[in-house]
Amino acid sequence: MSLDLIIRVGTKLILPFILLFALYVQFHGDFGPGGGFQAGVIAAGMVILAAITFGMDAAKRIAPPRLVEFMVPLGVLIYAGTGVVALLMGRNFLDYSVLGHDPVHARELGIFLVEAGVLVTVSGTMTALFYAFVERGR
Amino acid sequence: MISIVNAALLTLLATVTVAIVRQRSLFGVVILAGAYSFLMASLLIALDAVDVAMTEASVGAGISTVVLLATLHLTRTREAPVRRHNLVALLLSVVVGGALVLGTLALPPFGAADAVIHHHVAPHYLANSVRETGVANVVTSVLADYRGYDTLGETTVIFTAGIGVMLLLRSFRGRRRARDDEDGAQ
Secondary structure (H helix, E strand, O other): OOOOHHHHHHHHHHHHHHHHHHHHHHHOOOOOOOOHHHHHHHHHHHHHHHHHHHOHHHHHHHOOHHHHHHHHHHHHHHHHHHHHHHHHOOOOOOOHHHOOOOHHHHHHHHHHHHHHHHHHHHHHHHHHHHHHHHHHHO | OHHHHHHHHHHHHHHHHHHHHHOOOHHHHHHHHHHHHHHHHHHHHHOOOHHHHHHHHHHHHHHHHHHHHHHHHHOOOOOOOOOOOOHHHHHHHHHHHHHHHHHHHOOOOOOOOOOHHHHOOHHHHHHHHHHHHOOOOHHHHHHHHHOHHHHHHHHHHHHHHHHHHHHHHOOOHHHHHHHHHHHHHO
16 A cells, blocks of 8 residues: 555546546547547546556546446437437438538537547446456456 | 658567567566557657547557456466467468458558549548538548548447447446345345
8 A cells, every 4th residue: 555655646646637638639629639539538548547546446436337337328329419400400410510500610519519429438438348347357 | 750760660560569479478468569559659640640649549558458457357367278380370371461461562552642542532621621610620520520420330339349348247246136135135
C-alpha cells in the first residue's frame, strides 16, 4: 500500500486531465483530429487506470457498472434515433439537414449528436468489457 | 528527414515483430505488442493519419494490452507440445503471404495522387465539407455525415461485441446468489 505512493499520487493528479482530454478530443473533433471513438476509448482508459491503481471499488464509484451497461445500447439508440428523427421530419434516414433552421447548422448538429452517440457506446462498451474480464478473475 | 524517421520506425517495427515471434513468455508478448502499437501509431502520425494514430495508440496500446493481460490472468499459460516442423503450416503461410504480396503489386503506387480512390467522391468532400456541414475536419464530416450509415454500422459492431463479451464473461453470480437466498428464505 505505502510502496506505490508515487503511482497513487501521480494517478490522482492525471486522472481529471485524462477525462478533460477525452472531452477535448470529443468536442474539438470538428476542427482537429479525433471524435467519439477516440474520446470514448480515452475516457474508458481513465476508468481502467483508476481501477488498476485504486482497485475495482474506486473505479465502480467513478463509473457504476449499471450505468456503464446502460450506456452500451444508449449510444446506438442516440445515433439511430437521430436518423429516425430526420426520417420523421420527411427526409432520408440520417439526413441531418432538417434538424435545424438552416441546413449547414442542422448538419453540424447532426454530426454532434451522432458523435455523442458513438462516445456513449464506445466508452460504455470498453469499460464494461474491462469490468467483465476483471470480475471473471475474482 | 521524414524518410529517416520512417526508416527508423519501420526498422523498430521489424525488430519488435521478430522479438514477438521469438518470445516464449506470453506476458512478454503482450508488452511487446503494446510497444508495436505505439510504434505503429508513431508511423501513422508520420503518414499524417492522426485520427488513426490516436485510435491505434488508445486501443492497440491501451485497451488491448489491458484486456490481454486480464486474459492471461484468467487462462493458464502452459504450452501444448507441438511437432517441430509442420510442413502444412509452412506451405499455408507461404501461399497466403505470396498471395498478399501479389495483391499489393496490383495496387497503385503508394501515395499516388492520381489513384482511382482519390477521384471518386473525395474531391467533393474536400471542396464542400465546410460549406455543406460547417465542420472543418473532413475526417469527421465524412465519418459522421457523408458516411453516416457506415459509422452507425461500426457503432453497432462495437455494441454487439460488447454485449457478446458481457454475456460470455460477466458473472451473474451475485444476482443469482441473492435470488437463491430469497428462495431459501421462502
